Amino acid sequence: MLTNAPDYSVYLVTGRDLLPSGADYYQVIEQAIKGGATIVQVREKKCQTWDFLEIASRTKEICHKHNVPVLINDRVDIALAIEADGVHLGQEDMPISIARKLLPKGSIIGVSCNSVEDARNAVKDGAGYVGIGPVWFTQTKSDLKPTLGPRGAGEILETLSGTQIKAVAIGGIKSSNVLRLLHGAVSTSDRPLDGVAVVGDIMAAQDPFAATLRLSECYKAFTKSPPPQFSLGSNASDLSQNIVSHAATLLKTIREVGPLVHQITNNVVMNQSANATLALGASPIMATAVQEMEDLSKVSGALLINFGTIGDKLGMLEAGKCANATRKPIVFDPVAIGATQHRRSAANELLSAWQASVIKGNPAEIGALANSAEVKTLGVDSLGSGFADPANLVRRLAKKERCIIAMTGKKDWVSDGKVAICINNGHELLSKITGSGCMVGTSVATFCAGASAVATSASTYDDERVLVRGDMLAGAIGGILAITVASELAASRQDVKGTGTFLPALIDELYNLTPEKLVDRAQIEIFG
Ligand SMILES: Nc1ncnc2c1ncn2[C@@H]1O[C@H](COP(=O)(O)OP(=O)(O)OP(=O)(O)O)[C@@H](O)[C@H]1O
Numbered sequence: 001m002l003t004n005a006p007d008y009s010v011y012l013v014t015g016r017d018l019l020p021s022g023a024d025y026y027q028v029i030e031q032a033i034k035g036g037a038t039i040v041q042v043r044e045k046k047c048q049t050w051d052f053l054e055i056a057s058r059t060k061e062i063c064h065k066h067n068v069p070v071l072i073n074d075r076v077d078i079a080l081a082i083e084a085d086g087v088h089l090g091q092e093d094m095p096i097s098i099a100r101k102l103l104p105k106g107s108i109i110g111v112s113c114n115s116v117e118d119a120r121n122a123v124k125d126g127a128g129y130v131g132i133g134p135v136w137f138t139q140t141k142s143d144l145k146p147t148l149g150p151r152g153a154g155e156i157l158e159t160l161s162g163t164q165i166k167a168v169a170i171g172g173i174k175s176s177n178v179l180r181l182l183h184g185a186v187s188t189s190d191r192p193l194d195g196v197a198v199v200g201d202i203m204a205a206q207d208p209f210a211a212t213l214r215l216s217e218c219y220k221a222f223t224k225s226p227p228p229q230f231s232l233g234s235n236a237s238d239l240s241q242n243i244v245s246h247a248a249t250l251l252k253t254i255r256e257v258g259p260l261v262h263q264i265t266n267n268v269v270m271n272q273s274a275n276a277t278l279a280l281g282a283s284p285i286m287a288t289a290v291q292e293m294e295d296l297s298k299v300s301g302a303l304l305i306n307f308g309t310i311g312d313k314l315g316m317l318e319a320g321k322c323a324n325a326t327r328k329p330i331v332f333d334p335v336a337i338g339a340t341q342h343r344r345s346a347a348n349e350l351l352s353a354w355q356a357s358v359i360k361g362n363p364a365e366i367g368a369l370a371n372s373a374e375v376k377t378l379g380v381d382s383l384g385s386g387f388a389d390p391a392n393l394v395r396r397l398a399k400k401e402r403c404i405i406a407m408t409g410k411k412d413w414v415s416d417g418k419v420a421i422c423i424n425n426g427h428e429l430l431s432k433i434t435g436s437g438c439m440v441g442t443s444v445a446t447f448c449a450g451a452s453a454v455a456t457s458a459s460t461y462d463d464e465r466v467l468v469r470g471d472m473l474a475g476a477i478g479g480i481l482a483i484t485v486a487s488e489l490a491a492s493r494q495d496v497k498g499t500g501t502f503l504p505a506l507i508d509e510l511y512n513l514t515p516e517k518l519v520d521r522a523q524i525e526i527f528g
């Protein structure tokens, strides 16, 4: 048995049936270890005991030659026979307590968990590690439990806070989605996954060495340091000035670069949102067809997904995945999410498919996402006077969703999970026209495109490590400030007589907005 504490970071689960034709199983294992696999589980669901013994024993030889621990799936007898380093048990396999009695002291015992309850039991039973999954759909398992997505995996990870139990995630993980998983499945105490378990991406690869190396590099890059979009959360007293001047610079960048802002939005606001984008100096494209999402993600500066009239869920799913793959900002506006069950499950599905950079909503929408009943919804509108403690609400939700949260209203609240920022600008007339919140979403997406352009040109972002380039906190604040400051200027105009004349005046004031006006009028407070 190996003596070092096991490294779970790149956890290979074997699957001989997935090997490309002509590939030699043992060579694949060795190549994977050379590429960076840190632990191997031998999983044989169909073969005879005699064959299993032979395969397990030869796999162990290769693993131990490279100082890598080997675990056996399900079969405690095989683990004992070949003196493996431990076992991995499913929920229906032998109980941990009995396996522990049978196996030598110090053996690793891991267990599959599909729910918070499974994980709580694993803690109680003294498991060494848990395998959280399936994260995504996978064909490598026949009796598949409900998929969890990165957010579901993160919730299970949360139950392990304060314990020594290690956690790996499993199910459909490959180098193209591993960063999305690692980013999304972090507990609110900032605990990341201890590793990713992979079957097909390595076993079925033409080059298992390269496939494992990609996964290993991605894991190492992610755990090297926290993603930079959370880096503005310092308590510096001049933070408020910095943030406002940063947001103002973004307006300048938008006007210089003229980024394309891809928007899937509702048909109530489509025209005014496109005009607001143009007024800010960017180019809108309102496109919903699944077939064009990949091409659009390559040329757009940011993506807005507003499900106000929900018609295009498939386009939204695809657009977000492509935006994550190209590291473009995604602003999600879950309009009226609390109003219907259909919207709640659609939001869940979208947020499991991709990682949002900013989620923007009114108090009823943000409350519904945070599972709070403190604020009620009336269709697309939020009722009542808001939350007793908005700063902590947005902070908690930002930590949970691993993105910036922007909550609009008389006061707007923004958080990156550390700092909470209150914006005191705006005019009551905004609440009297339809789609002002949607326009804020558009403006935030436009400013995030500006932030992404700044980061891309400065090459300050290590693409291996981040899902989005740029300072999304500044993007969210800039986007809100633009609409609210423009609303103040529009409302004070002689020619504005009511809501009908207010809307075109608002577009005019966005068109005439300058970085100086933003800096002069911004009223923001920081809650460290
Ligand atoms: N009473 C108010 N005073 C000042 N500004 C306001 C007021 N109400 C809303 N706003 C501003 O209006 C913008 C939109 O926020 P609101 O919360 O009304 O969005 P919403 O409910 O999602 O709108 P919609 O569903 O119509 O798109 C925000 O920038 C916010 O600051």
Ligand SMILES: Cc1ncsc1CCO
Residues within 6 Å of the ligand: 266, 268, 269, 308, 309, 335, 380, 434, 435, 436, 437, 438
């Ligand atoms: C009124 C309305 N209905 C669905 S979306 C929308 C625009 C404001 O959210």
